[in-house]
Amino acid sequence: MQIGNFHHVTDKLCPRHQTYTWQSNDKVKAIDRKEPYYVEVCPVCVQEKIDKELTEITGEAVLNAELSQTYDLFERKSIITPKLQSASYKTFTVSGEIDKQAKDFGLWLNEYYFKNEGTGNAILQGRPGVGKSHLTLAIARKLNEDWKAIKKPKSVLFIPVNRLFQTIQASFNKSDGMSRDEMMKLLERVDYLFLDDLGKESTFGNHGNEASNWKQEFLYELLDMRGKTIINTNLNGEQLKKVYDPSLVSRIMDGVGKNIFVYPEHAEDRRKLPF
Ligand SMILES: [Zn+2]
Known part of the structure; x- marks a missing residue:
């Protein structure tokens, strides 16, 4: 199955989510790799990672704002x-x-x-x-x-x-x-x-x-x-x-x-x- 021109759904399952993984249609180049390669990811894993990072960033901002009203006040x-x-x-x-x-x-x-x-x-x-x-x-x-x-x-x-x-x-x-x-x-x-x-x-x-x-x-x-x-x-x-x-x-x-x-x-x- 094609999703746009960039990646397709494979028949492999993410062991954590039992979701079919996505793979890039073309090989991509990366600085830390010698050879171009196909990127394969689990969409649920990716979303989880994004959510976690967002929570951490927001959490830190909230904590910093809170600190100026609380800890630093002393x-x-x-x-x-x-x-x-x-x-x-x-x-x-x-x-x-x-x-x-x-x-x-x-x-x-x-x-x-x-x-x-x-x-x-x-x-x-x-x-x-x-x-x-x-x-x-x-x-x-x-x-x-x-x-x-x-x-x-x-x-x-x-x-x-x-x-x-x-x-x-x-x-x-x-x-x-x-x-x-x-x-x-x-x-x-x-x-x-x-x-x-x-x-x-x-x-x-x-x-x-x-x-x-x-x-x-x-x-x-x-x-x-x-x-x-x-x-x-x-x-x-x-x-x-x-x-x-x-x-x-x-x-x-x-x-x-x-x-x-x-x-x-x-x-x-x-x-x-x-x-
Ligand atoms: Zn997953």
């Missing part, structure tokens, strides 16, 4: 102070039982959010200087890497709360900084949001005042829209209740359950002065 949009630039599990030193417990909690939380695809918020609470920010950042980085490693990248952001509000405040008068709405849009869509040092933005430490209203409203609106927010704070439960409205405190505690680590009162200040 480095692009997180606010990480120079001091914490290298903070990860690798640089987390364990110099005592409390450090070990804190690190174990961090690794457990990584498993909870990654392997178990857990939901709800998480809290790390302790006095200033116990290493909360370092550990929080280590958790964030690992989560970002773990999801990427299995080609299901998720968006992860690390933001110090006081810097968040400074950025919004900067946009009040000037055109730089991110406006409140832009910031809200970004933060509410992120898969895993890490809020560093919640409470620092309040004037609690200085005057015992409530955090200002617009900040509380922002946090309430944000947490109300979100599922997985990992928060570290110097404030204990009683202090949280003094600084924030009860409705905000309940959003902070949303789904926390077992996802909470409280550094013991006597936890050593890792930034201890040498005198």
Whole structure:
């Protein structure tokens, strides 16, 4: 049987598809062959190969586009102070039982959010200087890497709360900084949001005042829209209740359950002065 002038159907079957193969009517020349030869193919095998390549190309493009919205977002949009630039599990030193417990909690939380695809918020609470920010950042980085490693990248952001509000405040008068709405849009869509040092933005430490209203409203609106927010704070439960409205405190505690680590009162200040 003739198909056009180029090839015909043979009486040989493709061993995989039980389809009759096609053979070129004329011999063709190929760079990697010495002699011209008849090309014989199974049409189903060819189609499968084309489909597979297309899927791979499209899949890669989708993944790349997704990565810029997800994995890369961490480095692009997180606010990480120079001091914490290298903070990860690798640089987390364990110099005592409390450090070990804190690190174990961090690794457990990584498993909870990654392997178990857990939901709800998480809290790390302790006095200033116990290493909360370092550990929080280590958790964030690992989560970002773990999801990427299995080609299901998720968006992860690390933001110090006081810097968040400074950025919004900067946009009040000037055109730089991110406006409140832009910031809200970004933060509410992120898969895993890490809020560093919640409470620092309040004037609690200085005057015992409530955090200002617009900040509380922002946090309430944000947490109300979100599922997985990992928060570290110097404030204990009683202090949280003094600084924030009860409705905000309940959003902070949303789904926390077992996802909470409280550094013991006597936890050593890792930034201890040498005198
Ligand atoms: Zn075939």
